[in-house]
Amino acid sequence: MTSTLWQRIQTSGMSSLAVMGMTKNTGKTVALNHLLAQAATAQVAIGVTSIGRDGEDRDQVFFIPKPPVVVWPGTLVATAQATLQRAKVRYKLIDSAGIDSPMGEVVVVKVLEHGEMEIAGASRGSDQRKVIGRLKQCGAALVLLDGALGRSQHASPAIADGVMLATGAAMGGSMADVIRKTRDRLAILGIAQADEATRTLCEPVLSQGGVAIWNGHGEVQFQANIATLNAGEKLLEYMDTDLATIALSGAVGRSLWQALMKLAERHPGLTLVVADGTKLFVENADLLAFHKLGAQLRAYRGINMTGITLNPYSPMGGSFVAEEFLNAARQAFAGYDVSDVMLEHKIKNNGAIG
Template identity: 65%
Template sequence: MTKSSALWNRIRDCGMTTVAVMGMTKNTGKTVCLNHLLAQARAHNTAVGITSIGRDGEERDQVFSILKPPVLVAQGCLVATARDTLLRAKVRWKQIGGTGIDSPMGEILVVRALDAGEMEIAGASRSHDQHRVIALLKQCGAGLVILDGALGRSHHASPAIADGVVLATGAAIGGGISDVLKKTRDRLAILRIDEADAALAARVGRVFSDGGVGVWNRAGDCLFSERIATLNAAGTLLALPAADIASIAVSGAVGRSLWQAVTTLQARHPGLTLVVADGTKLFIDANDVTLFAKSGGRLLSLRGIRIAGITLNPFSPFGGSFDAKEFIAAARGAFPGQVVSDVVQEEQSMLEGANP
């Protein structure tokens, strides 16, 4: 019987069909995690498709020029990638179809790997294009689509795109084990804000389907609803004459300016509720969320993000690597209820178990 990793079991048991792998920063083991999931899919006869938000699989890190592990695809794997990357593929491939989506490296094409080997992958960067690519990969037979994330961009983790998220963290973040775990906990606090109840979600739903910003009073009456850019919404919200504001819904990104406007309104209207699409729309700090809650405010999402697991990389190319056993023990204590794994160590244990 083929052995399953804890991460693979969580993805399978939760029925996830689209999983985003997101690194806390570069060199936290995202590509290693990606290859682990590809290997598990192959071992369990699961047809898999892969694409990237940005670029991955290149020989060297484009920021630090550090050697990187390649993306390892199996024979039959479906890949959505830019045309130019296929010139450097170390496998034979067959084009299945085009997408009509352009990128700096050419049209995003869907191909099938005819051999096992290394590929560089560069996919669509815009959310609506990602939806199209995922749908096409599934139409071509992928039972699981894996999205490879890019530095500093988390919109691919949105539940509108992915069923689940694997967060890769590690020593490359900097500091000691406790520092890394705190930074990881802070990221999770942003991604995993509570989901709005059904009644509130129904009330604010139109803002998210149409776009823009909406405001309601405590009786549930809509005081304001316009398709305005959230980047320009701070002044509009602060100028509202309403004496009773209970809820605000924002369909787009919440940056520093808009967040400051919301906290100002919370001081004027205690118990204010802010609803965002999901945690990937928040460009604020975990401390902001904590202070907002302490002041009586509620921060909710229209759709919650499911964390499929947290993977650890105890090695840092910049120095300051951790003891692997100490790191994983501390991380499991810090994140109870989550699948926390060092996939390299787990694969080694499975190999030793298969070869006593």
């Protein structure tokens, strides 16, 4: 039976979707498997790859059993060669992505039967774009990118047409706490994309890496391929210059953010451009304080949040009543499509909420 989540994705016209988890055990793999099953039923040519590694039997941090990635006949999978030794399905080698990873070359295979696979794809955003393109060339009408927020500072859901965010009780705390944490994360992920003129100005540093500063005339004051996490001290050297725009290609942590706040105090019209919201390791309150100073925060690539999936269960304890969690989340995230795919499946099978 077709789910409302799958219907929304199909009618959107998107050709790539990142399925991201707020943290481990928030139901990302369950949501991914749901979409793979729906695609198989709808006979949609589907491709799947991963940011890093997924589909292993146990969570590699907490060693909690986790659901495997379940693929279907015809699914195109881009994964590192080492994972194929553990595949529980027959497959046919289709192509090479031309990308190396710690687990071997990333290749494209066509699945020949229903079963489980471990998937380990490219970790760098530029390589992920290549993999998505290769899966499309091999016939995928929709590519699913499986990942987790913060898994790699080089990985980003902004390379996909849309993002499905999985959140749930595993975030810890009460239902209200989980909703608050999710709302704050959505605010960070949802920072607006910069205008075309600003994107053009920042493109060299955002594509090549590093940090850059421009004055009000668009002239480069400083540009270097240095680690962003440690760039605060360098940026502060330009405190008393004509400073209008800063571009940062990598992660923005607490110490760097403190330096940016000082610069914003001195330059109220400052525009800060980051690769996307996944690079910000600060709180939503920090963003609000930055904007209050008259500064602007923009993303080089904006993230299109397609929807939110919920997991009311936590393997660490503190689970929620599914129906109550779904209702509360839909009220809290009124501007988003919110789903609990397991609850929807249960309702459709039983004809009522059990």
